[in-house]
Amino acid sequence: MTFFAKFGHWALKKTSQFLATLRLILAALSGAGGLRNQATTPVLLKQIYFTGFESAKVIIVISMAIGTVIIAQVMLLVGSANASLTGKVLIWTVVRELAPMLTALIVIARSGAAIASELGTMKLNGEVETLQGLGISPISYLATPRILGGMLAVFALTVYFEAGAILGGVLVASLGWHLPLEQFSQGLYAALTLQDLAMSAVKSLLFGLFITAASCQQGLAVGRSATMIPQAATLGVMHSLFLVFVLDGIVTLTFQYLHAG
Numbered sequence: 001m002t003f004f005a006k007f008g009h010w011a012l013k014k015t016s017q018f019l020a021t022l023r024l025i026l027a028a029l030s031g032a033g034g035l036r037n038q039a040t041t042p043v044l045l046k047q048i049y050f051t052g053f054e055s056a057k058v059i060i061v062i063s064m065a066i067g068t069v070i071i072a073q074v075m076l077l078v079g080s081a082n083a084s085l086t087g088k089v090l091i092w093t094v095v096r097e098l099a100p101m102l103t104a105l106i107v108i109a110r111s112g113a114a115i116a117s118e119l120g121t122m123k124l125n126g127e128v129e130t131l132q133g134l135g136i137s138p139i140s141y142l143a144t145p146r147i148l149g150g151m152l153a154v155f156a157l158t159v160y161f162e163a164g165a166i167l168g169g170v171l172v173a174s175l176g177w178h179l180p181l182e183q184f185s186q187g188l189y190a191a192l193t194l195q196d197l198a199m200s201a202v203k204s205l206l207f208g209l210f211i212t213a214a215s216c217q218q219g220l221a222v223g224r225s226a227t228m229i230p231q232a233a234t235l236g237v238m239h240s241l242f243l244v245f246v247l248d249g250i251v252t253l254t255f256q257y258l259h260a261g
Helices: 003-030 032-036 041-078 083-124 127-133 138-176 181-191 194-220 228-260
Strands: none
Touching (some): 003 032, 003 194, 032 041, 032 138, 041 083, 041 138, 083 138, 083 181, 083 194, 083 228, 127 138, 138 181, 138 194, 194 228
């Protein structure tokens, strides 16, 4: 088989996986009205707690470290004479790219594999079939609250990441290089636009949506073998990573095109 044939086969496989994930998202969103049910609301809240609240400490520490490193590298390049530019670089790198991307990677590593393993175990133990026998949709009961809860959690974590990175940058700029806080803040305000905030919000919501959907998809695809559970977790992580990088490029190019137009 030639290289182009292998690449075409891989591209068709990824396209099929993407369409399957998209169908699951649409099915989950169509059943979002059922979240008012007393049975599904706790699942939604637990997913927000597990993905969002329990990850917040890690996100804040990493984001402050990232903000510190960015400011340190910029100061080595431009020195302490241009505090405004330093603040602008922090906004451009964190809000536009690093915050949604790194948050998504942390969630994939921590929650994506866990969701796939949890649903895979439920599928293996026959719990999914039991729900179907009771006339309960596994998508509405299992996938919808996890997908929507994960989406909201990733959005909130992205906001925490941005705040933590900016705080870390401000602290190291003020205490380490004694930059005037007023000039540094002017750079932050001048660089921060509604387009940047919208791009960050769209990326975080899409990342959260597709990460949890891909994980649910792989978990619900587990068969009768226990060895398929770790395979589902691995496939969920790999598929989520692929989707995140593709979506990041699509959203960035779309906003750049809209801004240029």
